[in-house]
Amino acid sequence: MEEFKSAINEKILLIENFIALSLRREKVHNVSSKLIKETKELQKLMDQVRKAIKEDINKVDEQHGRLIIRMQRQQGAILEYVLAERRRKFEEAQRREHEVLAAFNASNAPRTAEKKPISALEKGLDNLNLHTNAVTPKLTLSSYKESPLVKQRNINPIPFTFLDFEYRITPEQFEAIPKYMRGRESVDELRNFLDSVIVPCFNKKYQLIHRQRSTVRNRHDLELWKVYNQQSSYVPGRNFITAGDISQQIHKMLDKKQQNRIVMLRHLGILQEQRVVQTVCYIWNADTH
Structure with missing residues (x-):
């Protein structure tokens, strides 16, 4: 008899719990739906934040790359200008030397000693001043093609690198x-x-x-x-x-x-x-x- 009563009470408790859950079902459903909606909105916001951060990083990298290229081009332009000035001064010095030699020969002055002539290429290379112990000189390909270096015999090569490959x-x-x-x-x-x-x-x-x-x-x-x-x-x-x-x-x-x-x-x-x-x-x- 006691066992029968216990079984009846257990079933009654189950029925009461079922009724209580049924009465709260709508409220629980509303809360869960709200949580799901907020989760989706939060996920959308996180995606937008990640996208914005990635775009900012890409923009900074692009600006940095453009700045580096611009600096390299400016350095190349400055170097080309320096080379042009060196070349101009070398040609001007060579012209003055020819004038002095012509005047000397015309005067028939006695020669006490003869110096070994210095080639134009050697003077040009000296005036270019590409040797340095601190930093390896850098040239652009275009300036190298126009420089005396392409005519130099590679006995004592001048070390340098190209800005184009940096x-x-x-x-x-x-x-x-x-x-x-x-x-x-x-x-x-x-x-x-x-x-x-x-x-x-x-x-x-x-x-x-x-x-x-x-x-x-x-x-x-x-x-x-x-x-x-x-x-x-x-x-x-x-x-x-x-x-x-x-x-x-x-x-x-x-x-x-x-x-x-x-x-x-x-x-x-x-x-x-x-x-x-x-x-x-x-x-x-x-x-x-």
Whole structure:
């Protein structure tokens, strides 16, 4: 009998709970609907905030890139102006020297000693003042083509680099590279690969290719000069190097890690890959963005 009463009371309790929940169902439904709606609105606001932050970061990166390019161009313009002034002063000094020599010869004065003549090229190089112990001089490709350096025999080469091949990878750009592509690579390692391998390849090639044929005396340089000029028609109007140029720079074949770094530089738009015949060309593309 007691068990029967207990079962009856348990069922009555269940019925009472069901009735209580039924009476509160509408209120609970309203509260849950409100929470769902607020959650969706909050999610929408968060998406808008993320989008705005991303746009601001991209805008800052773009402005920074434009500023760097503008500074490089201004530096190039200043250097070209300095070179033009040096060239003008050199030509003026050479003209005065010819006038003095002509007057001296006309006077029939006795000569006590003869000095070894200094070539115009040597004077021109001295007046260009490209040697420096503090910072490696920098030129633009256009000013280099017009300078006496392309006529200089490479006995004591003047070290310099091209402004056209300068680029700095920002941490934001590096973080934008997909994680599967970056792996354990750091931004400093990628920068070092660009600065110590890729950029020197471009500098070496375009310092040699624009020199006059008669100034290239070294047999190895001469072979390279011929190869570079033969390949110049591969990508007309663009500056590029090949996979073979990179292998020569590092004195070995490209391994998997170095190939992946090139892939990352392509992803950033610094390099553009193009296959011509059976040659893989890496075009300098950083100046287009």
